[in-house]
Amino acid sequence: MAFSSFYFYHENKQLNTMLLLDRATELLLENRLREAEFMFKQVLKQNPKNGKALFGLGRICMRLEQYDNAIYYLKRACEHLPKMLDPLYALADAFIAVGSPVDAKTVLEYALSVARHNAQIHYHLGQFYLDHGFIDNAYQVFQKGLECPSSGVSIFIIFELMQLAPTNEIPALMEKLTEFEGKYEHPKFQIIAYHAFATAHQALGEYKEAFEFYDKANKLQLEQCEFKTADMVPFFNRLLETCNSDFFDKPIDKVKSTFTPVFIVGLPRTGSTLLEQILTQHSQVGSIGESIIISDKIVPYLEMRTERDFPECIYETTTSMLDYCRSVYVDEVKKNRVQEEAVINKLPANFQNIGLIYKIFPNARFIHLTRDFRANAWSVYSNHFAENEPYFCSLTEFQLYADIEQQVMEHFSSHLNKSIFHVSYETLIDDPERTIQKLLNFIYLKYEPECMDFYKSRSKVSTLSKTQVRQPIHSRSLTRWQAFETYIEKELGQLTPKKN
Structure with a gap:
């Protein structure tokens, strides 16, 4: 009887914790930060090592731009959620926010070391390298990311590589990109794929084909817009x-x-x-x-x-x-x-x-x-x-x-x-x-x-x-747009070159 009561108590306590976490997460998604904070802290009163509650508080601090507090909670969340990448991404963002890119780099490189077969961490680390000017490092990490099991982020990796890779590697990347056709229905994946193909054709000097893909990408994205200029x-x-x-x-x-x-x-x-x-x-x-x-x-x-x-x-x-x-x-x-x-x-x-x-x-x-x-318009469009x-x-x-x-x-x-x-x-x-x-x-x-x-x-x-x-x-x-002058004129009509 004593054992049964003990088991029932802890099972009920665990259920209550799960309910609190679920509700706190819902409030966070609704941007009701103070209410979410209260519930996450209630969970921590029951268990100070609950990683999900710590992560939730870290996310709240990030939204409130309380970056030092965010680092405190996210560090602890990472300790208690060792297999989750999202707290590591958030911690890296917090370090960047306080001007500590070296610490952010350390966190992301650690994440890569524990998830080497995850394409997403390769993409995150590659973006960090790009943002801070380590172009060669980004290129290498993106290449390794393509060797991981394919996912939606693989299309984004190919898109980045199309802009970084030497011309002789472009055809292989295009072939890789065709493997994703029809796999992801969300428009954003198709838009990125079109842009990647356009970038590739432009790099190869195939301007007609490049414009056709830019046209497809932009028309599809225009369909997603909820207003007109x-x-x-x-x-x-x-x-x-x-x-x-x-x-x-x-x-x-x-x-x-x-x-x-x-x-x-x-x-x-x-x-x-x-x-x-x-x-x-x-x-x-x-x-x-x-x-x-x-x-x-x-x-x-x-x-x-x-x-x-x-x-x-x-x-x-x-x-x-x-x-x-x-x-x-x-x-x-x-x-x-x-x-x-x-x-x-x-x-x-x-x-x-x-x-x-x-x-x-x-x-x-x-x-x-x-x-x-025209140079400005083409730079935006492309x-x-x-x-x-x-x-x-x-x-x-x-x-x-x-x-x-x-x-x-x-x-x-x-x-x-x-x-x-x-x-x-x-x-x-x-x-x-x-x-x-x-x-x-x-x-x-x-x-x-x-x-x-x-x-x-x-x-x-x-x-x-x-x-x-x-x-x-x-x-x-200054002159890159000129290869597409005919197509630009067709879209806009014969314009007198002007400055805005």
Whole structure:
């Protein structure tokens, strides 16, 4: 009888733990973080070594950007879930977030050592190597990943190899890719496969076949988009109406920030990553990357306080609201451990936030990057963007988006001419040293020759330009689009070359 009661007690306790974990995981998926945290901690009260609860708390800390706490929980989770890779991936991400790529590398390489036949860990480690400029290491790891049992991630590995492998290895990779045809029904796998085939044909100089696959990839991705670029026109019209002469004539708060906020804005694929990499080699320039802090936190706060949508809400800001917005942005800079005199945010889409940024930081400097339209359009069209947004996967949609961006920038330039520096990608490529000298002067800094050694840096780059910026400046990207000129003209019609 005593044994039966003991068994029933522990069986009931175990069931209760499972129920708590399941419910906590559901809450986490619903982003109800505080409730999920409470339940995970209840589990740990019963068993301080429960790996799933520790992992859950680590994930919550990551979402709350409490990275030191995340590392604490994720380390313990890894100890008690030795056969699970996800806690190791999360721990590596946490180390990267606190600026410890060496520790992240150690974690990922350990994960590989315990799961050598897992293609996914090869992909994760390969991406880490790419992000930090270890191109040869990435190539080798991706090759080993293809030797693992096939899975969906194998298509992504082949896609990466198509961009890294020498030409003589391309046909074998194409043959390998055909083995996956029809195996994975989700559109994202097919889109990546199409892009991989397109990249391969382009590398082989087979431009007609390359365009056909780019066309297939982009048309399929366009089908996944839930809106059209034309749907954005009313928003941008409201933006220009809100940020009118009266808006800029209103007195602004005199603010003394401890750093100069620098925003690189414009269209995607105009060279923002290259420019960021060059500028951040300067001893007094740091970066928070493509931070979405303005649209993700500051705009929702203002909408809540003013009870008005963006952009109208920025017309109703008070001094206290702007002070709070300023503190939110400063906290973001601190979280990224950036202490330099000039702090870059290189999110191109911030061109729509220039009016708001000006109110928060009157001393902000804006670098507007432009590029030859056809070169720009082709660079977007021939690269795979994970986001299902129409202007990333349609030449005609991109043309409309480019027209909108040009109109918005002309509007803000008419009001903030002295705060906006316009520079073309072509000028940056043709005369980089002189261009950087002018840009540094624009952000109140003196030129340092080290800026031109940007390609030697091992700082993290996670954009589509991650491999290009590990090379000295070259002009190949200026004319790459010309091999597809006929196809571009067919899509867009006969256009007069222009700049946006």
